[in-house]
Amino acid sequence: DTGVSQDPRHKITKRGQNVTFRCDPISEHNRLYWYRQTLGQGPEFLTYFQNEAQLEKSRLLSDRFSAERPKGSFSTLEIQRTEQGDSAMYLCASSSGWGTHEQYFGPGTRLTVT
């Protein structure tokens, strides 16, 4: 399967714990995005990488959130001191750097903070 992959698919954690998610984009895509989706809403943009550079961050991304893409391939999203409001689906997408820039999504990581 050459699509976007994410790990883990589900994560249950207690409030105050740290969690880290991983995303592996489509191999030839140099752009990688993180979104968050809650029930009944469309995905909301969190941050974007071009290669290893983080070029844009949403104001939704509080200082408890950090994302990295150290070698321009896979990316990690870490949430520190989780809160119940962080419960959501975290989606990763990737796109190539040309054409219509269509984004392709991974299956997501569903986070539940208890």
Place this chain on the structure above:
Amino acid sequence: RKEVEQDPGPFNVPEGATVAFNCTYSNSASQSFFWYRQDCRKEPKLLMSVYSSGNEDGRFTAQLNRASQYISLLIRDSKLSDSATYLCVVNPKGPEYGNKLVFGAGTILRVKS
């Protein structure tokens, strides 16, 4: 005002019906437009890009009206498998800004036999 607005539905239609969804966007500088489909508890999947001239892919037709900042999706001969949430998606800035996508909240379609 939300950047992308859609009628949430649900639209309940019989098999074989034609159904149309509409969407409006607020940023007149938006460059790219898409429809994504999302099944329950799954990731969004790209259905089609929307071009200024309008475009068709089988039973699906998408149209863009830049003057009215309005996007539509028409589904002909609805199938049970078309049941899903349809997300209207806009890239509010040009590709040189990184292609952040802004999603509407989605329109729910239920096709019944």
